[in-house]
Amino acid sequence: MTIGSSEVLQRAGRLPPVRSGDHFDIVVAGGGASGLMATVSAARQGARVLVVETSGCFGGAGTTSMVAQWLGFYNGETCAVGGLPMEFAERVIARGGSNGFENYVLAEATVRPLHLKRLPFNPEIVKLVADELVLESGASALVHARICGASRDDDRVTGVQIETSGGRLNVGASCFIDATGDAVVARHAGAPLADVEAGRHRMGMSLVFRLSHVDVARFRALSRQEKRAIALEGMATGELFWDVLSVSPVGTSDAICLMSHLDGLDNLDPNDLTRAEFIGRYQVSRIAGFLKRRMPGFAACELAGIASHVGVRESVRLVGDYLLTEQDVVGATPFEDAVALGCGPLDVHEEDGKLRLFMPAQPFEIPARSMTCISVRNLVVTGRAISATREANGAIRHQATAMALGQAAGHLAAHAGAYGWDVRALPHGTVQKSLTAAGALPSRGHLPPATAVS
Numbered sequence: 001m002t003i004g005s006s007e008v009l010q011r012a013g014r015l016p017p018v019r020s021g022d023h024f025d026i027v028v029a030g031g032g033a034s035g036l037m038a039t040v041s042a043a044r045q046g047a048r049v050l051v052v053e054t055s056g057c058f059g060g061a062g063t064t065s066m067v068a069q070w071l072g073f074y075n076g077e078t079c080a081v082g083g084l085p086m087e088f089a090e091r092v093i094a095r096g097g098s099n100g101f102e103n104y105v106l107a108e109a110t111v112r113p114l115h116l117k118r119l120p121f122n123p124e125i126v127k128l129v130a131d132e133l134v135l136e137s138g139a140s141a142l143v144h145a146r147i148c149g150a151s152r153d154d155d156r157v158t159g160v161q162i163e164t165s166g167g168r169l170n171v172g173a174s175c176f177i178d179a180t181g182d183a184v185v186a187r188h189a190g191a192p193l194a195d196v197e198a199g200r201h202r203m204g205m206s207l208v209f210r211l212s213h214v215d216v217a218r219f220r221a222l223s224r225q226e227k228r229a230i231a232l233e234g235m236a237t238g239e240l241f242w243d244v245l246s247v248s249p250v251g252t253s254d255a256i257c258l259m260s261h262l263d264g265l266d267n268l269d270p271n272d273l274t275r276a277e278f279i280g281r282y283q284v285s286r287i288a289g290f291l292k293r294r295m296p297g298f299a300a301c302e303l304a305g306i307a308s309h310v311g312v313r314e315s316v317r318l319v320g321d322y323l324l325t326e327q328d329v330v331g332a333t334p335f336e337d338a339v340a341l342g343c344g345p346l347d348v349h350e351e352d353g354k355l356r357l358f359m360p361a362q363p364f365e366i367p368a369r370s371m372t373c374i375s376v377r378n379l380v381v382t383g384r385a386i387s388a389t390r391e392a393n394g395a396i397r398h399q400a401t402a403m404a405l406g407q408a409a410g411h412l413a414a415h416a417g418a419y420g421w422d423v424r425a426l427p428h429g430t431v432q433k434s435l436t437a438a439g440a441l442p443s444r445g446h447l448p449p450a451t452a453v454s
């Protein structure tokens with residue numbers, strides 16, 4: 001199937017209607033980076049899957065919040081994420097949605113820049129390829145559908161309530177994957193969750209925007225010192241809100257800019273979230289005006305788009321069977337039940353506005369136990385909300401890691417069928433074997449020999 005082909009149209013037309021009272025093997029809550037991979041991988045394993053997404057498209061922060069660069073595929077020169085996320089990336093490249101992986105300096109205009117590999121992409125092409133993946137997989141799907149409740153019987157989630165344009169639906173499943181980033185199903189099901197400590201606040205949000213008519217090459221040719229000087233000038237005039245001049249190119253003349261910074265707001269508080277969108281758009285207008293006036297390469301720029309959802313770095317997290325820590329990340333702790341590899345960087349936005357940003361020395365393992373919990377046996381949490389300390393979360397929340405976790409979640413849930421839909425009862429080897437067969441790299445032992453031992 002290719003984008004724009006009549007097969008896409010036919011498969012979309014044949015999507016089975018979802019009705020209240022329906023029962024699936026697996027319901028995936030959220031079709032973002034992680035949920036998309038979970039949906040497709042579980043459906044490819046033969047499970048009857050429904051994905052429920054609150055926005056109109058798949059891809060999550062990468063599309064609706066325009067976070068248009070994938071980090072986390074590479075740790076240095078080591079590629080530690082394969083399988084379905086790599087297939088997705090390759091298909092986006094093949095469709096002209098990206099020129100491929102490139103060396104990049106993250107946070108270049110700050111005092112602590114970081115060299116790494118990224119994959120910048122056009123979020124609109126990512127939406128199209130994500131549609132293809134979902135339609136090909138045979139999964140059922142609902143978009144513009146928000147999960148707003150969960151029913152639980154003893155140690156099982158039995159169903160979710162979904163707000164849709166046609167009213168509320170109740171849908172049941174044998175197993176649930178929570179890929180909402182905000183642990184929505186886990187919260188409604190009463191699973192244990194961790195929040196930021198009292199008196200502290202969440203990492204800042206950012207509202208991303210797209211400028212057209214930019215001479216991207218001219219901007220990229222500026223030295224780090226020139227960029228830093230202009231960034232400091234913009235902050236002094238109150239037109240820039242932090243010193244990160246993050247630009248992701250789309251083609252040669254569009255720039256996706258991640259430069260707004262919204263501190264002290266909580267995305268799970270509806271009033272704060274509303275404030276974040278208003279203040280974010282105010283910041284975007286200030287930043288765009290400043291770039292046009294002062295930044296080489298931006299003189300002719302036009303505001304071409306503002307993300308439809310402010311980007312959220314941090315909310316609540318599962319308290320799972322294992323709490324991944326910074327020590328596990330930097331020391332690459334080996335886990336018998338490893339299901340995905342993280343690459344980093346570890347990227348924590350401190351409350352004083354400072355950035356803790358560094359690349360772990362090697363890829364690190366993430367255990368299945370950080371995606372499950374003792375009190376709800378048929379629930380897998382994946383992506384940004386897995387069980388991790390704030391610091392470890394700063395290293396696992398990048399999209400390629402979220403996607404690797406998503407593929408793992410799909411395999412965990414699909415194979416749980418043979419174990420009474422108890423995701424904690426699965427032998428580790430079963431999931432690792434199945435992931436490896438699908439091209440994934442669940443542990444350091446699965447890396448190519450030259451990179452497996454450090």
Ligand SMILES: Cc1cc2nc3c(=O)[nH]c(=O)nc-3n(C[C@H](O)[C@H](O)[C@H](O)COP(=O)(O)OP(=O)(O)OC[C@H]3O[C@@H](n4cnc5c(N)ncnc54)[C@H](O)[C@@H]3O)c2cc1C
Nearest residue numbers: 030032033034054060061071147181311312383384399402
């Ligand atoms: C400003 C910012 C900059 C970042 N920079 C980078 C970067 O440069 N590179 C990188 O790789 N990562 C970056 N990240 C991190 C990354 O984008 C996210 O951590 C990652 O997308 C997490 O994946 P996820 O699947 O857990 O969540 P998401 O991608 O956010 O997906 C969650 C999905 O769940 C849906 N959802 C939520 N609630 C419900 C509900 N109740 N019902 C149904 N659906 C629901 C959402 O609409 C969304 O589609 C950045 C994040 C932010 C906010």
